[in-house]
Amino acid sequence: MRKKIKSSLWLKIFLLLTTLLFAVSILLYGTIMAVMPASYKYALTSNYTEQVSRLIADLEHHDLDDATQKIYEFCINNNAGALLSGNQTSLSFGEGILDEQQREQNVFQTASASLALENGTYTLQITMSARAVNQLTETFWRLLPIVGIAVLTISLIASYFVTRLLTKPILEISDISKRLTTLDMTWRCDTSRTDEVGTLALNLNTMAARLDSTLKELSAANEKLQADIEQERRQEKLRVDFFRAVSHELKTPITVLKGELEGMIYQVGEYKDHDTHLRQSLRTVNDMELLVKEILSASRMAGSDFSLTLSDVDLSQLVRECCRKWQGAAEDREQRFQAEIEDGRTCQGDMALLQKAVSNIIGNAVAHSPSQAEISVTLAGNILQVRNSGVSIDSANLEKIFEPFYRVDRSHNRNTGGSGLGLYIVKTILERHGFSFRMNSTDDEVCFTAIF
Structure with a gap:
């Protein structure tokens, strides 16, 4: 699998984009999960003291029944608990007053005040519950697997389409480059794009056209060179054959002429008749002269400078x-x-x-x-x-x-x-x-x- 990943640009980009999108999404979700409960808690507590002070001021000089009603409404509206005690009376509202362990886990704000009512003085203790904040955090944790699967799915789909969009022209150019290595110049890149990839495609097309033209010129030059070499070989063979034939043609009359002259010099047999054999020798020389003239004429016309x-x-x-x-x-x-x-x-x-x-x-x-x-x-x-x-x-x-x-x-x-x-x-x-x-x-x- 690792080898396949190393050899595939598409797979590299796909896995990289998927990992990046998934990591960024999970990081964003974690940030929201950490910030939102705190923000919610801050929103609840930002005016807690002012609300409690307003409640106490509103309860002053009211009878116990009216105070009880207002405290109950306050606890309902603010998800709070309250304890009103005094004059041998103890009333609990909402979650009431929790013990120390429960308070550490479920209470994030506590206030107490002395409250003067028409029938006496009472002590009011109000606690703000953290249950809503804790429930919000728990909800984030419960949704984490679902969100993770959804984010992974979306990341895979998005990465597939983005990778395809990014790598398609590159893969096309890669395939073209493989054909280029085989000197196949029949291809052309799509030049409809106006970005850098389009510029690269246009440059490749231009390069291919010039390379194709150059290769054709080289091929033509090579064919001409091969033809010239073959022609030179033929010419060389003709020259060798020509000089071999010249040597053979001249050898016979020279041998005849030499024999006639030696016979006359040494007075051998019929060669004592110098007049007759001198005329024959002259005819031989004339034949040789004619032959040499024809050889020179043929050689001159066959020369490259003729x-x-x-x-x-x-x-x-x-x-x-x-x-x-x-x-x-x-x-x-x-x-x-x-x-x-x-x-x-x-x-x-x-x-x-x-x-x-x-x-x-x-x-x-x-x-x-x-x-x-x-x-x-x-x-x-x-x-x-x-x-x-x-x-x-x-x-x-x-x-x-x-x-x-x-x-x-x-x-x-x-x-x-x-x-x-x-x-x-x-x-x-x-x-x-x-x-x-x-x-x-x-x-x-x-x-x-x-x-x-």
């Missing part, structure tokens, strides 16, 4: 120039090359980079299509489609085809698969511009689509 030089680009003219560039190569490979380009199509972008991207797309289609294949370039609206027939790419390769140095040809032969950077450069350029693109493949056709 920026585009934006301008209005005549997309129709750009696609036509790229088609003219590759049409001759397609004819040399006995491929059918068709172009349908709408006039007046423009976009915002870096013209040199977009030209490189479109040229790589068309060149990739020409390079990877067999003889008699059909190469189709279409620009309708701002949608560019490049189709090449006679080839097919499975779904596994389609997912990786835009990765650096990835080739569909498993032999990784540059004569059939190129450097593996063409589509990666296309992807980087288009992503830098924010243009969407995709590669689709059917059983006998590959289609690249870009939306500018």
Whole structure:
């Protein structure tokens, strides 16, 4: 029970108010019980002497019968006792004259006087009884249990309603604070009150709104940070994969070139023909130079400090120039090359980079299509489609085809698969511009689509 009281504000206030109300009420009742008999006694005795003197003066020179009547009326009216004695006569009125023990318990005032009547002199003794005062005190004591039960009942009822009135808003705020610990900001306090509790509720609402806004901002910032971290991890993996692929791509031509040069230096077999193998070495160096240029271009565009030089680009003219560039190569490979380009199509972008991207797309289609294949370039609206027939790419390769140095040809032969950077450069350029693109493949056709 003690633990429950300690943990409940409502119970603490209820018990405290009940105890306080009961104690104050009982104390007030006790004060009344002590003061009222004394006040009553004081009221009775305050003019006792004057009343007795007035009675004696009124009885002077009256006969015994008249005096007896007046003394009797006095005793009745004042709850007193009297003894009239003299001339061998003794008359008792009211309670009469009590003995010493009774007088101490029941008498609080006594007076005696000599009274001269027509038939002689008498002695009059008057006593004021304390019975009424004692009865009043006894009545208070008898009523004490009833008053105590009534006071306790009223105290409990009053304490219940007062405690409920006082603690209801506090308990509501306590419940809200529990929800606040779980970062639940869907609650709102009642702000209809204009007292301190209402001010507290208003402040809590304001705090909750600001905290909710701050938490949302922190959550958004955290999500952005997580996305940035994930992006950085992906970028780091791409960089590692890129440099690993670069190392692999450069290792082969360097090894070939080194072997050719050593063979010529040591006059080994066919390498004695320097003119022939020097030309082959030069071709290898040229291939390496082209590869290094593509690597540098791809690396530069993938850097965080790279920026585009934006301008209005005549997309129709750009696609036509790229088609003219590759049409001759397609004819040399006995491929059918068709172009349908709408006039007046423009976009915002870096013209040199977009030209490189479109040229790589068309060149990739020409390079990877067999003889008699059909190469189709279409620009309708701002949608560019490049189709090449006679080839097919499975779904596994389609997912990786835009990765650096990835080739569909498993032999990784540059004569059939190129450097593996063409589509990666296309992807980087288009992503830098924010243009969407995709590669689709059917059983006998590959289609690249870009939306500018």
